[in-house]
Amino acid sequence: MALEHALLVSLSERPGTGIELTRRFDRSIGFFWRATHQQIYKVLRRMEDDGWLEATAGDSRSTERRYAVTDAGRAALETWIAMPTRTAAMRSEVAVKMRGASYGDRTALLDHLRHLIGEHRTRQAHFERLEREQFPRPAELAGQRLDTWLVLRGGIKQEQFWVEWLSEYVEAWVGSETLAGARSSTSETEGEA
């Protein structure tokens, strides 16, 4: 589980309250690790019990808690970063659907894929805007700032991957009005059988 480590990274960058962390996970960190507030609060409590975090009173209300990383937490994060990482299993519903489109409504799927392409393009454009605004001079970056930029680059590349792949699929089935059109006609006949 890396949520606790994602929290350690985020709190190492800047101490914060449960709700601030929730917002970070809805936004910037959420590109590479997403978490709900329920889970964040639960894991924060456990990390505090384990001695990785210390909590002080927050500012905005009596129940608010502000967390910071302890020396033990810092050590745990350091250890984890050096550990080998297993390659995560890929699981994509969209891919299952594309593979099984012959057994379903291909037209509906293609429409939906076009919609998803739009979403991925929007997200890519958003990341690219962030990149321009926050990292106008990447060649001058160093330290943790360089890391943050490079991870944002990953976000951009990931969205590009989705746009390319989904577009290739759609174009293969719809594509241009000439060659692909002939293919599309053939395949629809097969689908009916």
Place this chain on the structure above:
Amino acid sequence: MALEHALLVSLSERPGTGIELTRRFDRSIGFFWRATHQQIYKVLRRMEDDGWLEATAGDSRSTERRYAVTDAGRAALETWIAMPTRTAAMRSEVAVKMRGASYGDRTALLDHLRHLIGEHRTRQAHFERLEREQFPRPAELAGQRLDTWLVLRGGIKQEQFWVEWLSEYVEAWVGSETLAGARSSTSETEGEA
């Protein structure tokens, strides 16, 4: 959950036993949906109870069961394929580590990233070989064969994404002996502080 749907797709392509499906999920389907045998057997049973699959005796032993999709299963798959798919949350431990490298052993992480790059390159080469062997003439593909090829294309692009991103990260920190070398020297100093 899409395991049941991935199973419907796989069994629609070709009926099979639990162990055959397990092998398919270790190999070709595993690129876009991975599952353990324990999970597969559990879900197969449930799908049979729900009327989506029918089981007959297998060939290799008295306990072996061979599954095929029922009309109800076909209908369920068709419905699911036409449904909108929510964009899955991205969660990458490697990304968390890259973002938090300043708080850990960056040298160890960079070594590990180089290893991962090698793994992704190997997997990409494997997918590309499959592509050449099984789909020597992609322009002539149609129907379900075209889908299978296009999904394999996604596998190749996904590995390319990882190779590119991880390589960009490593090169930014190590890179060429000139410009990036100067940066690398600066950042190590920061890391010690």
Place this chain on the structure above:
DNA sequence: GCGGGTTGTGCAACTAGTTGCACAGTGGGG
């Protein structure tokens, strides 16, 4: 002061997946 809406924190039921382990059927060798 009161009521209503907002907000920070958190409980709990549930799901999907992981991991360790187990049983029994099968085949082959001694």
Place this chain on the structure above:
DNA sequence: CCCCACTGTGCAACTAGTTGCACAACCCGC
């Protein structure tokens, strides 16, 4: 025939994450 190794099926404990809901503190308007 017996024993051992392999193999197909499956149980169960556990984990991480999702979703619905809840409580209480806080603020603002009447």
